[in-house]
Amino acid sequence: MPKLITLFSGSSGNCHYIRSETTEILIDAGVSARSIEYSLREIGTTIRNISAIFITHEHSDHVRGLEVIAKKFGTPVHMTALSAEALIKDPEAALNSTVVKHPPLFSITVGDITVSSFITPHDSACCVGYRAEFPLGDCTHKIGVATDIGHVESDLIDALYGVDECILESNHDVSMLMTGPYPYMLKRRILSPSGHLSNDDCGKLMNILAQSGTHAFLLAHLSRENNYPPTAELTAKNALSAYPNIRIAVAAPNTPTEIFI
Secondary structure, three states, X not given: OOEEEEEEOOOOOOEEEEEOOOXXXXXXXXXXXXXXXXXXXXXXXXXXXXXXXXXXXXXXHHHOOHHHHHHHOOOOEEEEHHHHHHHOOOOOOHHHHXXXXXXXXXXXXXXXXXXXXXXXXXXOOOOEEEEEEEEEOOEEEEEEEEOOOOOOOHHHHHHHOOOOEEEEEOOEOHHHHHHOOOOHHHHHHHHOOOOOOEHHHHHHHHHHHHXXXXXXXXXXXXXXXXXXXXXXXXXXXXXXXXXXXXXXXEOOOOOOEEOOO
């Protein structure tokens, strides 16, 4: 049965699980391999069933578990060449034997899931989101994942347009961020065009995608210091007031959160 689940979400680590009828993949592996193994067992599977891991970018909260996974399981890892070069500094790293390097825009089919990248504006060597498509009944089912977004641009909208479900960044409440404890330079980074997406901007993007047929959203990468799950959810619901039947869930930081397909 197809599934879409966030296993971990936020600055402490990110990992998302997608399952079609026959294939299981992960988007990011930003916590320890042990934690990923435990979480996968919790949802009824195992890391040995994962056909591939797709990495959005090289920041530690998206790649922390990769080296141990490479040593223990040899799971193929797909990421952009720019991110791989920024991440892998040791020529003896086990990850060298499992990583598959790609240009920023690429598409590859793993089992029955076709995964296509798109560029997201974020301050890393090369940050991408992913669109995963697979057959479901007589249709092609489409899932979008975009969790590190400095600002919304037309190419991003085009890449996510028409997805059925979407994992989408709702990082911070601007007023909480501005009055919170972060140093000024960090606040500037988060608010910059290559930082993270606010609740309000997430809501605007959700409204556009709702018009394209997206019927479920999983809000992800929430800041523990600058956001509250109820605040993010309320902002999203207000943005989608014209679409009362759209499902919205907020990803928990350390436990699986599922949006039912």
